Amino acid sequence: MISSRRRVCLYFGSFNPLHRAHLHLAQFALDSLPCDEVWLVLSPLNPLKDRTTQLPFAWRADYIRRAIQGEPRLRLITLEELLPLPHYTVRSIRALRLLYPEYDFSLLIGSDNLRLIDRWYDYQRLLRIIPLHVYPRPGYPLEDIDPAALPEAMLHLHPEAPQMDLAATELREAALSGEDRSAETAVPELWEELRAQLLSLQS
Template identity: 30%
Template sequence: MKIGLYFGTFNPIHIGHVIIANHFAEYSDLDQIWMVVTPHNPHKKKNTLLDDYHRLHMVHLATEAYEKIQPSDIEFKLPQPNYTVNTLAHLQEKFPKHEFCLIMGEDNLNSLHKWKNYEVILQHHEVYVYPRVNSGEIDEQFIDHPKIHRVGAPVIELSSTFIRKSIKDGKNVRPMLPQGVLEYVAHNLFYKK
């Protein structure tokens, strides 16, 4: 089975995340999309980042109606700070019959050369890239790389930062969040302060 790993803090998960995940599930050769919730890095200031399990629960709420998309807490169990190359090695060991690929925005592709052991990642895993507005220049080595696939997914200009600020400012964010996530955020008074 070919699994696309879509990493994020998902703080909160919004319709843009779901649209991208569903696009890869339906319009690429990936069999499933695992939305990997990135845990809080203990070395960083917590700020507005919700508890790991609240964010994981919101991903469950947002994806429960999608057969090919599932939440993953795989990084919660790994030593922190963690690197993608370690997560991939752990997953490959745990699920040897699966083929794991990365899903990332073009903006992340621009900084891929700064990732720990990025050459090892590209040696063993394919990378699926979706377009972003203002993603900047792509590093030349990644332009025609055989392991990097550009996918014409919809360009969604929506960010969790914008949503958190909107909630704090008392704006209506209903169109931006899946219904279950909207209700969970409202019930718990998340992002109000």
């Protein structure tokens, strides 16, 4: 019997801001993984980090909505803003499962984060409850991952996934310096608005 349950890949990130590489990876998941939808789970930023680089949560959420309008298989999730601190991925996934019991979830994760997963809160439970689709990150080749080292994990390695070779930090720095890298963002027409937001954080 074929299951009618929707399959969702969860893609967590601060998306500060969302850019083309994020969207390329989400599109790869839709095209190539057992995935009917990709949910962009927007994370509040670390309060200990430099506030002059942290775009407001509401602004980032609106930016993502603009970027994904017209693509019904991409969905913004702002749940973490409502959850009590501290935010942990395993807790957010548990909350999503309670809210959306009709969906089957998997997790998109970079090879850099997988390398450090033993530092995550309750990581062993996380590995047991959700399949992980691992995409390559510069400096962290998938060939270095030994699935036997994480026997409880449901690991799926995807060397064919697009390389995430663009960092949001680069785009923020370019915007502040006056360089035009709007074509690399998720919403090029909002480049000047992005720049204005960043400049307002500097004052």
